[in-house]
Every structure is written in structure tokens, then in C-alpha cells.
Amino acid sequence: MPAETAGRPAPRRTTLSKETVLRTAVALADEAGTGVPSMRRLAERLGVEAMSLYHHFRNKDLILDGMVDLVFGEIELPPDDVDWRTSMRRRAVSMRGALIRHPWAISLMDSRKNPGHATLRHHDAVIGRLRSGGFSIAGAAHAFSVLDSYVYGFTLQELSLPFTSSAGLEDTADSILKQLPRDEFPHLTEMITDHALKPGYAYTEEFGIGLDLILDGLQRRRESWP
Amino acid sequence: MPAETAGRPAPRRTTLSKETVLRTAVALADEAGTGVPSMRRLAERLGVEAMSLYHHFRNKDLILDGMVDLVFGEIELPPDDVDWRTSMRRRAVSMRGALIRHPWAISLMDSRKNPGHATLRHHDAVIGRLRSGGFSIAGAAHAFSVLDSYVYGFTLQELSLPFTSSAGLEDTADSILKQLPRDEFPHLTEMITDHALKPGYAYTEEFGIGLDLILDGLQRRRESWP
């Protein structure tokens, strides 16, 4: 196999595999703000014409399926060497991390219908760990549902925030406040001025607070669920 | 003003207002499966050319902003004549309803940055009801975050299910099971066969179970949050 030439186009002897295409697609999607790449852009990055991709994937949806599955593959499976609660907590934190590293993924998930191998393995492991932690089948279903809903929803909101750092928060909140009719939305303005703008506030910490609340509830119900 | 002619085009004397455009856009988006309409399709429904819309909205994003705000306007504000817990529960149920009636909305929310008037009013009312229910500012922030995360996340997953009725569930689950390597994903198959396929199972009920779990947790923490 020839070494990659220094120039633009990738060496055109090794055939492009599904693997390569998907990895490149994910990398491209991660690059700032561009979102999911078009077939043309993806092909260009691979040193190939757009239509060549259709020899490996019947249509773009299958590429998106593959990309989502790669993201699922990055989520830490719930470990077995700690109690179920710690295990679920670590899985949730890892999941949030993956969704934040790949902000395009969460918007894709709701349109994807064909779970990939990594996705199935992930789901199976989570259910398995809940079962071994003492949850009944129904209980595991409830736990899985509430946990995943929370992680998805929290991350969805987090990603839509127009800032990343807490310095950015200050600027944004300030400019929002300026436009906000103070007397029409008193509670909202109060919350922004007295809470979100307080030094040391970090939205990130909210994640753990809600997560622990849910884990508490699960612990309390674990044995009463049929 | 002339009466509407029997033919296709809407009467072209009344000028089209933002209101009309947004309402039509929402109605069009709700129609089965089509998703958010293109500018051309939206204009066509209004009996107008696509470019005419740009006299009322600087670009399509502003239309999407308006559509999302209309959806927020449909969510029941938390009532004052019941205890905070019931009030929050009703709001959550109403919110889920709105998001399900307008399945395109949730995917739009993560990309929208400019909250509309109805959205702000909604947020203000929720925070206000939590405060009057005895939550501190920080407590209200925590409660709002965990509740909204759950509602968003649950609905997001619910919408991505490939079936609507529980009869549809049965068919889908069956066909999934057939493709699933039983021995590789034992817990997943077990859950589908022994739980999801049990008569009387309705995914919808999951929503209330998780919601009540969260509300319990909030009740327990309400007074300890600074």
C-alpha cells in the first residue's frame, strides 16, 4: 500500500471502505457548525466523486445510520465492577459526553429507524446491568426509559444554548435581559439576574443534579416494581 | 372584498399577514409525514409565489421561529388553583401533547435561538408557579431543568418509534425480533418478548411513571434546596 501523497487527493488505489466513509463523515460533521456533510462534500474529502459513495451505501440514510451507530459505539457500556447506581451514572455521563462531542447526532437519532450493531449492544448492556442490579423486567424498562429520556432531553437543551463557556453565558444573558420587558416576565428576569448570572454558576452542574434525583427515585422504587 | 372564487387560488385582495403565513406553515407541517414545508410549497398553499413571503419574513429561519412559538402557545400554562405538583404535572402532559401533535417542532427547537413571546410567557409562568409552590430560585431552576429535559427526551424517543398503535408495536417488534441474533443480545430480546409484547402494554404509560418519579424527587428536595 503506497504511502499517502502530500497533495490533496487521497491515494486512489486502496478502495474506500464503509468504515473509512463513515469515519470521515463523522469527522466532517464534527467540524465547527457545518452539521451533517452533503454527499459532495463528503466525497471531496475522500478524494472521490459524490456518486462513488453509492457503491457502498444505497442512499444517504444508510450513511446517517452508520454515523449514529459510531457515536453509540463511543458510549461507555455500564461497568460490572461497581454497584448498579454508579454504573448507570457513569453510562449516563459518558452518553452525554458523546452527544456533546457530536452535536449533530441527537438531531439524527429521531429520524433513524434501523439501529446498528453498536446501538443494539449498548441497549442490551444497559438492560442487562439493570437486571443484574436487581430490577425486574418491567422495572428495567422504566429505569431505561426515564434515564435515557433525561439524558437526551438535557443534552438537547444544552446544545441549543447559544453559549459554551460561562463567560459567554454572561454576555448572552446580559443581552437577553436588555431586550426583555422586565415587568412582563418578572420570574424569568429574576432567575437570570439572581441565579444564572451569579458567579460560579455552571449550567453543566445541573446535569448531575437531575441525574441524581432520578437515580434516587429508581433506588427507592427498584424493589416495588413488579 | 370579493367572495372567494371556486377555483384554486386564494382571493388575492386581502394581504397575507405573518399570522396567516405561520398558521398555514404549521398546518402544512402537520400534514402527514411531510415535515417542515419548503418556501415554495408554503407559498403555493397561500396562493402566492415563494418570494412574496420574503416581504414578511427576512428569511426562513424567522418563519421557523414563529412556528415554534405557535406550538409553545398551545401548551397549557401551569394552573394556579391546584397544588404545585398537580400543576406541573398538567403542564408536562400538555407539553408532551403539543410536541406529539406537531412532531416537527422538537427537531426545530434545538436550532432555534430567538424565543418568541409565547415561549417567554410560558417559561415565566412555569418558574413563577414553582416559586409560588415554595421552591427557591435555585430549586426552581433545578426543577425546571429536570422536568423539561424529561419531557423533551421522552417525546423525542416516542416520536422516533416506528409505530403508533399497540397493534403496530406488535408487528414491528416481531419483525425486529426475527432479525435479532438472540444469543448476542439476550436481555434485549427478553425485554421485547416478555415485556413489550405482553398484552396490555402501552408505551404511553411510561411517560407518567417517569414523570411521577421525578415529581416525587422534587417534592422530597424542595425544601432542602438553598
Add this chain to the structure above:
DNA sequence: GGTTTTACCCTTACGGCGTAAGTGCAGAGA
């Protein structure tokens, strides 16, 4: 009534999208 202004709506055009259909070429097996 006549004129001007204003408010909308229309036409045309551009570059980008996903992908259907068909062509060309290089390596493997006979």
C-alpha cells in the same frame, strides 16, 4: 380627479442538494 407614494407580489436566475442512469477502466481469473 389627478398624481404620487407605498405596499405587495411577481419573474428570473444562481448555486447547492440527493440521486437515477449510463459509461469507462483496471485488476483478477480463464
Add this chain to the structure above:
DNA sequence: TCTCTGCACTTACGCCGTAAGGGTAAAACC
């Protein structure tokens, strides 16, 4: 050597959002 087969390429179509500018009917003024 020749054919076959797999992969990449070319061309083209009908969508999309929207920039730029032209046309006209109602309203406002004299």
C-alpha cells in the same frame, strides 16, 4: 490473451433557499 467484474466517473433532473429587480393596485395627498 481475453473476458468478467467491481468500482469510480459523467451527465442530468428536479428539488431547495434566496439575491435582485420589475410591475401594479390601493391609499394618500393636492
